[in-house]
Amino acid sequence: MCGYAMAPMATDLTCLFATTAGTGLCIASANTFNQLMEAPYDAQMSRTRNRVLVRKVISPLHAASFGTITGILGVGILSAMVNPLTAILGASNIVLYTCIYTPMKRVSIVNTWIGSIVGAIPPMMGWAACTNSLDLGAWVLGSILYAWQFPHFNSLAWNMRYDYTKAGYHMMVNANPALNSRVSLRYSLLLFPLCYIIPYIEMTTWWFALDSTIINSGLLLGAFRFWKNSNDKTARDLFFGSLIHLPVILALMMAHKKNWRTDNQKYDLEDISDTELKNITK
Structure with a gap:
């Protein structure tokens, strides 16, 4: 949606x-x-x-x-x-x-x-x-969801690692636990520039850059702690933090969305001649 x-x-x-x-x-x-x-x-x-x-x-x-x-x-x-x-x-x-x-x-x-x-x-x-x-905006939105899933899933996988091993799944958390937490940190960092692209291509106002920095910093802090010391607590904190992070980021994005329709209407009015504009406003 x-x-x-x-x-x-x-x-x-x-x-x-x-x-x-x-x-x-x-x-x-x-x-x-x-x-x-x-x-x-x-x-x-x-x-x-x-x-x-x-x-x-x-x-x-x-x-x-x-x-x-x-x-x-x-x-x-x-x-x-x-x-x-x-x-x-x-x-x-x-x-x-x-x-x-x-x-x-x-x-x-x-x-x-x-x-x-x-x-x-x-x-x-x-x-x-x-x-x-599928314009640039679609790819940026997809990229944000793509990056978010690594801290979200990798932290969930940490507390499921023994079950994954028992069931025979080849997961990052089992094959290389250090990579699992490192990837979570990397993609948490990637969310910053991805969110900055949103106002740069004029999908939102620049207030979204400020708000997203605050929200992304919270996720990054959880990912850093998970990377620094991977354990059940840091994994759980990162996982639940990611559950809060995504809806908040998306809600802020929609709240700061530029009024495309209003902007387009302004441009349309500029193209209308004075005579046509007088007839419209009568």
């Missing part, structure tokens, strides 16, 4: 609702197939052992049917009621999550970088839904 709200176009509530519904259905489809594929391994992890497929509350056939139906409906809604570009992004995210990210978790730590792409695409879908394009 933030991607749609930040796009430089007039808001169409029908399109917004269709985008939200279609994106939600695509996410439901991807998550369903993910849990279907990982049910035997989820049973070995404390965080996931109570999922419905693990407890056999529903059958694999029901799950596969639900995943297929929600995927078709989600992409169909985006294609018919939004635009083909947004539908392609939605379909691509389903494929990326289920066919690349999910199996790669058992092969290589690169899965974390692939999974972060999955999380970066939804705001780009919102932008594409509004503009039918």
Whole structure:
């Protein structure tokens, strides 16, 4: 929704609702197939052992049917009621999550970088839904979501590291704990310049640069402590800090958004001749 709200176009509530519904259905489809594929391994992890497929509350056939139906409906809604570009992004995210990210978790730590792409695409879908394009603003929004996921997920993974090992997942936190915390710190730092690009390309006022610096500094402090001394407490602090960080950053971004419509209307008035302007104001 933030991607749609930040796009430089007039808001169409029908399109917004269709985008939200279609994106939600695509996410439901991807998550369903993910849990279907990982049910035997989820049973070995404390965080996931109570999922419905693990407890056999529903059958694999029901799950596969639900995943297929929600995927078709989600992409169909985006294609018919939004635009083909947004539908392609939605379909691509389903494929990326289920066919690349999910199996790669058992092969290589690169899965974390692939999974972060999955999380970066939804705001780009919102932008594409509004503009039918992927302008620089869409890529910056996606990059912010991409970078945020490393301190978020790597701190979560720290307290799940023994479960990941038991279930046979190849995660950064198991293969190289020092890299796990170092990557969290690096991407927390990256959030600063990414947020500064937002006012630079005139998506927001420069007040967002100031506000985002304060919020990003809080996340960076947590990431620094996690890097300096990785333990359950610093990981937990960073994880919960990331849960607060993202909605606050996005809310501030929308609060400081420049009034594109007003600016465009001013430019339009400058192009109107004096005679036409008098007729309009009569």
